[in-house]
Amino acid sequence: MRPGEPAGPLDLGLLRTFLAVHRAGSLTAAARVLRLSQPTVTAQIRALEQQTGHPLFERLPRGVAPTAAADLLAAEVAGPLDALAAVAERGTHDDSAPAEPVRLAGPAEFLSICALPALAPLVGAGLRLRVTTGLTDDLLAGLRTARYDLVVATTRPRGRALDAVPLADEEFVLVAGPAWARRIGAGRIAAEGPAALDGVPLVTYAEDLPIARRYWRHVFDTRLAGPAALVVPDLRAVLAAVVAGAGITVLPRYLCAEDLAAGRLTALLAPADPPINTAYLVRRAGGPEPRPVADVRTRLLAAARDW
Numbered sequence: 001m002r003p004g005e006p007a008g009p010l011d012l013g014l015l016r017t018f019l020a021v022h023r024a025g026s027l028t029a030a031a032r033v034l035r036l037s038q039p040t041v042t043a044q045i046r047a048l049e050q051q052t053g054h055p056l057f058e059r060l061p062r063g064v065a066p067t068a069a070a071d072l073l074a075a076e077v078a079g080p081l082d083a084l085a086a087v088a089e090r091g092t093h094d095d096s097a098p099a100e101p102v103r104l105a106g107p108a109e110f111l112s113i114c115a116l117p118a119l120a121p122l123v124g125a126g127l128r129l130r131v132t133t134g135l136t137d138d139l140l141a142g143l144r145t146a147r148y149d150l151v152v153a154t155t156r157p158r159g160r161a162l163d164a165v166p167l168a169d170e171e172f173v174l175v176a177g178p179a180w181a182r183r184i185g186a187g188r189i190a191a192e193g194p195a196a197l198d199g200v201p202l203v204t205y206a207e208d209l210p211i212a213r214r215y216w217r218h219v220f221d222t223r224l225a226g227p228a229a230l231v232v233p234d235l236r237a238v239l240a241a242v243v244a245g246a247g248i249t250v251l252p253r254y255l256c257a258e259d260l261a262a263g264r265l266t267a268l269l270a271p272a273d274p275p276i277n278t279a280y281l282v283r284r285a286g287g288p289e290p291r292p293v294a295d296v297r298t299r300l301l302a303a304a305r306d307w
Contacts (some may be wrong), residue, residue, distance in 0.1 A: 010048070010051055010052070011047075011048070011051070012081075012084075013044070014044050014045075014047055014048040014051070015048070015077050015081060016034075016081060016085075017030065017034060017036070017041055017044040017045065017048070018044075018045060018048050018056065018070075018073065018074075018077075019074060019077060019078060019081055019286075020033050020034050020041075021041065021045060021057065021064065022066050022070055022071075022074045022161075023074075023161055023284055023285060023286055024063075024144060024145060024146055024161070024284070025063045025064060025065075025144045025145075025161050026062075026063040026064060026144065026145050027041050027042055027045070027063075027064060028145065029063075029144065029145035029146045032145070032146055033146050045057065052069070052073070054067065054069035054070075055067055055069070056069060056070040056073070057070060063144070063145075071160075078286050082286065100128070100290070100292075101128035101129060101130045102127065102128065102129050102130070102149050102150070102290075102292045102293050102296050103130050103132070103147065103148045103149045103150075104119075104129060104130070104131050104132070104148065104149065104150050104151075104152075104296065105131070105132040105133070105134065105139040105142065105143070105148045105150070105151045105152070106133065106139065106151055106152030106153070106279075107133065107134075107136075107152065107154065108133035108234065108235075108236075109234070109235040109236055109252070109255055110152055110170075110252075110254075110279060111131060111133060111152065112236070113254055113255055114168070114254060114303075114304075114307050115152060115300060115303075116131070118299060118300060118303035119296060119299060119300070121299075122295060122296065122299055127292055127295065127296070128292070129296070132147075132148065136151075136153045136154045136155055139151045139153065140153055140157050140162065140282065143162060143282060143283070143284060144161055144162065144284070146284070149283065149290075149293045149296075150281060150282065150283055150293065150296060150297060150300075151281075151282045151283075152167060152279055152280070152281060152282075152300075153279065153280045153281075153282050154277060154279055154280075155280070156278075156280050157280075157282055160285060161284065161285055162282050162283070162284060162285055163282065163283050163284070163285040163286075164280040164281070164282040165280065165281055165301070166278050166279075166280055167278075167279045167280055167281040167300065167301065167304050168254075168278070168279045168304045168307045169276050169277070169278050169279075170252040170253070170254065170276065170277045170278075170279060171252065171253040171274050171275075171276050172211060172214070172215050172250050172251070172252060172253070172274060172275045172276070172277070173250065173251055173252075173253050173256060173260075173267050173274070174189075174215060174219075174248065174249075174250050174267065174268045174269050175242060175248065175249060175250070175251055175256055175260070175265045175266065175267055175268060176200075176242060176247065176248040176249075176265070176266055176268055177242055177243055177244070177245045177246075177264070177265060177266070178263065178264075178265075178266055179245055180200065180245065180247060180248060181266035181268060183200075184196060184197065184200060184248075184268065189268055189269050190269060193220055193222075194216060194220045194222060194224075197248065200247055200248050201229030201230065201246060201247030201248070202226070202228045202229055202230075202247055202248060202249065203228065203229060203230040203231075203232075203238050203241050203242050203246050203247050203248065203249040204228045204230075204231055204238065204249060204250075205231065205232060205233050205234060205235055205237075205238050206231065206233065207227075207228070207231055209224055209228060211250045211251075212224055212228075212249070212250045214250075214275055214277075215250040215275055218273075218274075218275040219269070219271045219273075219274070219275065229246070229247055230246055230247070235251060235252070235255055236255070238251065239251060239255060239256055239259065242265065243259055243264045243265060248268065252277075254307060281297060281300055281301065283297065
């Protein structure tokens with residue numbers, strides 16, 4: 001036997017635990033998925049490392065990182081283990097028992113305006129849904145640790161543990177209420193650039209002006225300077241304040257389209273190349289997907305064609 005080769009057949013139970021840890025990126029999260037204690041998962045990973053003769057995970061302050069040997073092993077065993085799990089679960093589903101709720105997470109505004117109306121028919125037909133809102137980095141961390149089933153993310157996640165597909169493009173629009181639009185003057189921004197907005201109150205959802213800074217950089221090719229007049233951590237509140245006359249802001253078009261159409265807001269500029277951000281629908285990579293989760297994912301991807 002060559003050094004590093006397994007001493008004998010690898011235990012299927014240990015491989016199942018290994019694959020759960022590899023996908024979750026955390027011993028604790030894998031234990032939750034497997035319904036085992038964290039010490040049991042740790043012991044099983046150590047036992048598999050002894051069998052394979054290779055370290056499989058590097059312990060990090062938060063979670064674990066797979067070694068090259070772990071990535072190779074996961075690629076080899078994922079397909080067969082998933083197929084075996086699907087066979088083992090046939091006929092075990094109790095149709096009389098309610099399915100576990102689907103746990104969906106994402107930006108509050110996008111979920112409220114786009115996702116939840118699209119999912120309403122599924123809820124009416126019996127789907128159980130639990131929704132969490134928050135920032136993308138935090139929600140993706142929760143997805144990796146199996147707190148969520150699906151996440152709408154404003155950035156594409158890195159690594160192979162998560163599977164992301166484009167869901168929708170958000171176009172950003174510089175807007176104001178009619179009174180401020182008249183005070184600024186039609187065509188001035190196109191002619192003078194951001195100088196036409198000197199002294200106009202800026203409303204935003206964070207002190208670092210993330211959406212507005214991006215708009216200024218992309219459209220005006222300059223850095224946005226100066227503090228906001230009003231900061232409120234909810235784009236729906238930003239919209240309401242600007243409609244009421246608080247100043248100007250930059251919003252995703254999906255959020256303000258009705259107010260633009262009704263004349264409650266005015267688009268201050270129509271750049272040929274407006275800034276766009278892509279939202280992604282993200283799930284954990286590999287493994288069998290429960291039918292309700294698949295239904296939610298399929299419905300969101302279909303509905304997104306009209307967003």
